[in-house]
Amino acid sequence: MTSVETENNGDPKNDNAENKTVPHVRDIEVQTKSTEDDLQNNYCDDTDSGGNDRRKSGRGPLDRLQVVVEWTSKNMLLVLTIAGILFGLAFGFLGRLANFSPPSIMIVSFPGEILMRLLKMFILPLIVSSLIAGMAQLDSKSSGRMGFRVLSYYMGTTFLATIVGIVMVLMINPGDPSIRTSIPKLEANVVTKISTLDAILDILRNMVPENLIQACFQQAQTIYKEESPMIFDPHLEKNFGKNRVFKPTLVYRDGTNVMGMIMFCLAFGLLAGQMGAKGRLMVDFFVVLNEITMKLVGAVMWYSPFGIACLIAGKIMSIENLSATAEMLGLYMATVIVALIIHAVVTLPLIFWLFTRSNPAVFFRGMMQAWVTALGTASSAATLPVTFRCLEENNKIDPRVTRFVVSVGATVNMDGTALYEAVAAIFIAQMNGIPLGMGEIITVSITATLASVGAASIPSSALITMLLVLTALGLPTDDVSLLFTVDWILDRIRTSINVLGDGYGAGIVYHLSKTELEKMDVERKLDNLETGIAPGTEEIFSSKGLLLDSAGSVEIHM
Incomplete structure (x- = not known):
């Protein structure tokens, strides 16, 4: 920890002290430069005429082994997570040969279920604490600009994802009418009646929850209940007819209303920050709560490799007719996966490079742990x-940006989902022999983009958003059940693309907002020095980790 005094009160001694320190710093720079020159000269002395390093030629393998060991120890959690995925795949396919019973499969999957419950347990406190603490350090203008950048990026990348999916499904043409008769459909009650208008209104309702406590564990959804008035025949003394009437009803289903909590926390955090000293105690509370939650999550993550392995193994062992399903829907799966890879490898990195002029591969390496966990x-x-953790610790993104961008992105940024829905809708049309013109294709792109936004606020969002796209095209909704047999693997891949898109978005928004954030830190620091700091300390939730105490000094956490 380094302490830097911010006031000298006009004391000439301080000026002299400052003048003495400057040559000292320059001397250090000169010494460092000369040391680098010496190292370069030594390197030249140790190289032969061909430019090969004589030292490395003698012990090259050991050096490379040491580099591998150091990298592995530094990224041990990532290595264990990748190993867990590979082990889960291998154990799952071997378990299918052993023909495990359903209770045995349930036992295999149980550690994975515990992992999911642990991670979901931290979602609510993490979103609440991080959003309030982060927004409290932003003014209304900065948050407005940041919000515009975030929404523009998310809508743009989602629309581009649908375009990539449409192009790939039209080129590959995976639809085959024989698939409809080769794969058995699910039960009829799986497909739910849904209206586009009702889905949009449900999103808006969930953005403004009527009960904040209820929003922590329930969200609103419009369903259609069937009313069947019976017509009675007094002569035959039995019911002989039935009129089917569906009536829309608003119900509350289990599941955190993430959209509503985000809207409340954004407003709460902004107002708490504008209250100044009066709201400092409340902001400090959420900063500490966020820090505690992150430490708990850090401990849980060391359990994640084992839990992920059990999740994947149990899912593979529970699938029926895996080979037949892969044979029938293999081309459809390949279309979705190739389109997702193109979006992840070409579209997102290209957008990131155009805005930041930074290497997207380096940024992806910092995001790899999150990508593997989502997978x-x-x-x-x-x-x-x-x-x-990946964005803040590996890629050095300001926490005020990550807590806002990623929290919102987990709800509204569904690049992979929009791409998947576009491919699936056109695949169903091809499977039914229904030709789609340019107007219908444009409808698919727009509907898939809009349906994916806010889909997390609806229970069973993948099913409902898919039905919205099919309904807009007038396609049969019963065929959705055909795709559920392979959705378990596609869901993991598209979720990892969604998380990757959130990360790139945070990097772009941070690059565009860096000057504003630095200016805001300076202004806040000067205001605190002019008005005085309340007893105790105030931690500013920023990437520099500044800590201002009542003595007027600034301590920088190194």
């Missing part, structure tokens, strides 16, 4: 704590 858990919300 194993198939939940962007459950991956939220890991995404925060």
Whole structure:
């Protein structure tokens, strides 16, 4: 910890002291430069005429081994997580050969279920504490600009994802009418009646919850209940007819209303920050709560490799007719996966490079732990704590940016979901022999983009958003059940793409907002020095970790 005095009160001694320190710093720079020159000269002395390092030629393998060991020890959690995924795949396919009973499969999956419950347990306190603490350090203008950048990025990348999916499904043409008769459908009650208008209104309702406590564990959804008035025949003394009438009813289903909690926390955090000294105690509370939650998540993550392995193994062993399903829907799966890879490898990195002029591969390496975790858990919300850590610790993104961008992105940024829905809708049309013109294709792109936004606020969002796209095109909704047999693997891949898109978005927004954030830190520091600091300390929730105490000094956490 380094302490830097911010006031000298006009004392000439302080000026002299400052003048003495400057040559000292320059001397250090000169010494460092000369040391680098000496090292370069020594390197030249140790190289032969061909430029090969004589020292490395003698012990090159040991050096490379040491580098591998150091990298492995530094990224042990990432290595264990990747190993867990590979072990889960291997154990799952071997378990299918052993033909495990359902109770045995349940026991295999149980550690994975515990992992999901642990991660989901931290979603609510993490979103609440991080959003309030982060927004309290932003003014209304900065938060407005940041919000505009976030929404513009999310809507743009989601629309581009649907375009990539549409192009790939039209090029590959995976639809085959024989698939409809080869794969058995699920039960009829799986497909639910849904209206586009009702889905949009449900999103708006959930953005403004009527009960904040209820929003922590329930969210509103419009369902259609069937009313069947019976017509009675007095002569035959039995019911002979039935009129089917569906009536829309608003109900509350289990599941955290993430959209409503985000809207409340954004407003609460902004107002708490504008209250100044009066709201400092409340802001400090949420800063500490966020720090405690992140420490708990850090401990849980060391359990995640084992839990992810059990999740994947149990899922593979529980699938019926895996080979037949892969044979029938293999081309459809390949279309979705190739489109997702193109979006992740080409579209997102290109956008990141255009805005930041930074190497997207380096940024992805910092995000790899979050990407692998999303691949194993198939939940962007459950991956939220890991995404925060990767962005802030590995890629050095300001926490005020990550807590806002990633929290909102976990709800509204569904690049992979929109791409998947576009491909699936056109695949169903091809499977039914229904040709789609340019107007219908444009409808698919727009509907898939809009349906994916806010889909997390609806229970069973993948099913409902898919039905919205099919309804807009007039396609049969019963065929959705055909795709459920392979959705377990596609869901994991598209979720990992969603998390990757959130990370790139945070990097872009931070690059565009860096000057504003630094200016805000300076202004806040000067205001605190002019008005005085309340007894105790105030921690500013920023990437520099500034800590101002009542003595007027600034301590920087190194």
